[in-house]
Amino acid sequence: MTRDAAPRLGFLKPALIHSTFIPALQGAQTKMSGSVAESSIYLTDDRKAIKDKITKYAYSGGGATVEEHRRNGGNCETDISFQYLSFFLEDDAKLEETRRLYSSGEMLTGDLKKQLIDVIEDIVEKHQERRSQVTDDVVMQFMKPRKLNYNH
Numbered sequence: 001m002t003r004d005a006a007p008r009l010g011f012l013k014p015a016l017i018h019s020t021f022i023p024a025l026q027g028a029q030t031k032m033s034g035s036v037a038e039s040s041i042y043l044t045d046d047r048k049a050i051k052d053k054i055t056k057y058a059y060s061g062g063g064a065t066v067e068e069h070r071r072n073g074g075n076c077e078t079d080i081s082f083q084y085l086s087f088f089l090e091d092d093a094k095l096e097e098t099r100r101l102y103s104s105g106e107m108l109t110g111d112l113k114k115q116l117i118d119v120i121e122d123i124v125e126k127h128q129e130r131r132s133q134v135t136d137d138v139v140m141q142f143m144k145p146r147k148l149n150y151n152h
Contacts, residue, residue: 003070022087023043025080027059041120043127050124054081054117062102062109073105081116088119 003013024030024039034041038057041050061079063069076082076099089095098115101107 023080023083025053025057025059027080028078028083040123043124045124045126047121047132050121051117054113054120058084058113058116060109060113062112063105066091066108069108070105074102074107076103078110079112081112084116085112085119088116089125 006013022032022040024032025041026039030039038053041053045053059078060064060082061075061077061082063074074082082099083103085095085098089098099111102112109126140143
């Protein structure tokens with residue numbers, strides 16, 4: 001209804017943006033919480049914290065035993081490590097290969113978590129390096145009030 005009425009009122013039609021949220025480490029049925037540090041990975045976490053959180057808390061879609069996992073494969077739809085890789089692994093071919101190996105049982109949960117740890121540690125480390133270079137002057141440039149130009 002808003003999209004119909006907005007032009008008659010002199011406004012642009014609103015747009016809808018659909019986004020997929022990153023699930024909590026404990027699984028898609030839970031939510032990230034600032035009061036539960038183990039529910040997410042922070043950009044301030046060090047390598048040890050990232051490894052510990054993924055190793056201990058990332059919900060696995062693998063089998064209860066190695067034999068069961070090898071026989072039935074892992075469930076990429078519920079495995080949080082795979083879900084995180086679908087957000088952060090930029091190589092689509094490698095992600096598809098990981099899906100194939102994990103869902104067939106050739107790749108175990110520990111191997112999948114190791115792959116995620118490597119990807120996340122690299123991203124967080126690069127962010128922390130760039131963040132350390134931000135000065136008060138840079139922040140002031142972004143925070144400086146300036147006139148906005150609206151051309152409807």
